[in-house]
Each structure stands twice: as C-alpha cells, then as structure tokens.
Amino acid sequence: MSTAKTAWIASCSALILASLIVGIMTRQGFTDYTTDVEALEQLPYLASTYSVTRIDDDNAFFGSDFRNVENALEEADVVIAGTFTGNRVYSYQAFLSTVRVDKVYKGGGRVSEGSDIGVFEPMSIVSFDSVAVLPQGAYASGLPPMRQEAKYVLLLDEMGGLDGGSPGELPQFRFYAEQDSGLSVLSRVCLESEINPFVGNDPSKTYGESLGIDIFAADEDSLADYLDICRRLVASANSMSQARQ
Known part of the structure; x- marks a missing residue:
C-alpha cells in the first residue's frame, strides 16, 4: 500500500x-x-407570551378564527382529560411526558380511561450564548411545561411508528396543530379551579420556576382571553362527549 x-x-x-x-x-x-x-431546573426557560393583540392580528391577516374551539375539537385525533404524572424524559428535541387518561371525549379507539400515554412536550435544550430550554410548536404562545398532578384537557394527534423512548412503550401523541402558533393555545387548557398565571411581557424565568406557572400572558386582557378559551373548550368538550354517547 x-x-x-x-x-x-x-x-x-x-x-x-x-x-x-x-x-x-x-x-x-x-x-x-x-x-x-x-x-x-436552573436553565433559563425562553418563554414567549400569549397575546390577545397578536391573535387578533393573526385572525385578521389569515382570515381565520384561532379561538374556534369547536373546529379544534373536530380536527384533533384525540381529546382527553388527563393528569400529568410528573414522569418526563428528554427525547429528541422534545420532552416525552406521561399523562394518565382520566376521561376520553374523543378517540376512544386509540386511548382508554385509566391508561397512561406519552405526550411530546415541544421544548428543546438549545445552546446559543448559553444552554437554555426553548419552547416551540404548541408551546410557542405562552404555554409552560405541564405541572405535576395538574389536570388538563388535551387535544392530541397520534404519532404512529415513532421510537421516542416512551416510558414503558406507551402510545405516543403530540399536541394538536403544534406547528401553528395561532392554534397552539387550544392544544392544552387547564382544568384547575385556580390557574397560576404570569402576567407581563418579560417572562424571565428558569425552567424550574416555569413548572409552577400555567400560562405566560402578555397582559390582563390576554389572561382574560385565555381563561375564556379554557372555559369554552372544556364546556364544548363535555357537550361533544355527551352527543357521542
């Protein structure tokens, strides 16, 4: 050679x-x-905020209604009430989190009450000037990570055939319309009677601090709009479930 x-x-x-x-x-x-x-938990959480002004602008620009909960419920593959168990592992550019299914509003052929599913929370560990947690997709409009033992109505799309390292090989789902920032706030709403919000345009929080927050709202009007979405979506999910029985 x-x-x-x-x-x-x-x-x-x-x-x-x-x-x-x-x-x-x-x-x-x-x-x-x-x-x-x-x-x-010490990493910065690069949160954006839910802004009613931005949603109004998006509605006008796209000629859409990003607050239309009935359309969202119709288009999502699965709609459940669920409790985040606290089990969360970092997979590829997302956290795979275990949710216990408390009630099935839609998609009973895919999930069942009392079972656990894996839900991808779209947050990436990134390195710019320093390492941080970056919310994306469905979390790009003010949603923080799910709180342990908090209850939610979740609008989900099935992810068939993906190997994300799901705990116990659970069925895997992602949030409905997670690529559309205008619709993303409809993907997950709280069932808690007392929602813990952060109000302000500068949500400088660590990842650990964000775990105790339910919504990053730009101002009081935006918070009121988000709470209205929560109430309407939960009411519509209940009505849809009753109609299907």
Whole structure:
C-alpha cells in the first residue's frame, strides 16, 4: 500500500473518530440534563407570551378564527382529560411526558380511561450564548411545561411508528396543530379551579420556576382571553362527549 494511500486512510479514520467523540460528548451533554434534575431546573426557560393583540392580528391577516374551539375539537385525533404524572424524559428535541387518561371525549379507539400515554412536550435544550430550554410548536404562545398532578384537557394527534423512548412503550401523541402558533393555545387548557398565571411581557424565568406557572400572558386582557378559551373548550368538550354517547 502506498504511503499516500496509508496517510489518506489514517486521516479519514481520525476524522471519523473525532466525529464520534464529538457526537458522544454532545449526547452526554444533553443526557446530563435528563438525569440531573437540579441542573435542568436552573436553565433559563425562553418563554414567549400569549397575546390577545397578536391573535387578533393573526385572525385578521389569515382570515381565520384561532379561538374556534369547536373546529379544534373536530380536527384533533384525540381529546382527553388527563393528569400529568410528573414522569418526563428528554427525547429528541422534545420532552416525552406521561399523562394518565382520566376521561376520553374523543378517540376512544386509540386511548382508554385509566391508561397512561406519552405526550411530546415541544421544548428543546438549545445552546446559543448559553444552554437554555426553548419552547416551540404548541408551546410557542405562552404555554409552560405541564405541572405535576395538574389536570388538563388535551387535544392530541397520534404519532404512529415513532421510537421516542416512551416510558414503558406507551402510545405516543403530540399536541394538536403544534406547528401553528395561532392554534397552539387550544392544544392544552387547564382544568384547575385556580390557574397560576404570569402576567407581563418579560417572562424571565428558569425552567424550574416555569413548572409552577400555567400560562405566560402578555397582559390582563390576554389572561382574560385565555381563561375564556379554557372555559369554552372544556364546556364544548363535555357537550361533544355527551352527543357521542
């Protein structure tokens, strides 16, 4: 074998080895946050806010009604009332969270009451100037992570055939219309009688602090609008369930 060819093979081998080392180090860096809860909770949570003004602007621009809960309930694959168990693991660019199904409004062929399902919460661990948790998709309009033992009405779409490392190989779902920021607030609403909001345009919170918040609202008008959506969606889900019986 020629000296040039030997050097070329050695160079390629070194590059491959370096790539593997970088990949392993990167994976380990993310994995550390899945096992070190205290470190994860200290990361900044780059929250946006729910803004009634922005939703009104989107409605006017797109000629749509992003508060139409009946349409959302009709289009979602599955609608349930569920309780977040507190079991959450970091998968690829999202947290896979276990939800106990308390009531099925729609999609009884896919889920059953009393069972557990895996729901992808669209939050990524990212590194810009520093490491932080970035909400995306359905969480891009003011939704924080689900609170442990909090009860929600969830509008979900089924994710068939994805291997996300679901605890116990649970059926996996993502939030309805998670790519549409205008509709995303309809994907998850609280059933709690007392919702703990953050009101203001500068939600500078850590991930740990965000775990005790139910909605990041830009102002009092936006909070009132969100609470109205919660009431209407829950009422419509109950009506839909009764009509299907």
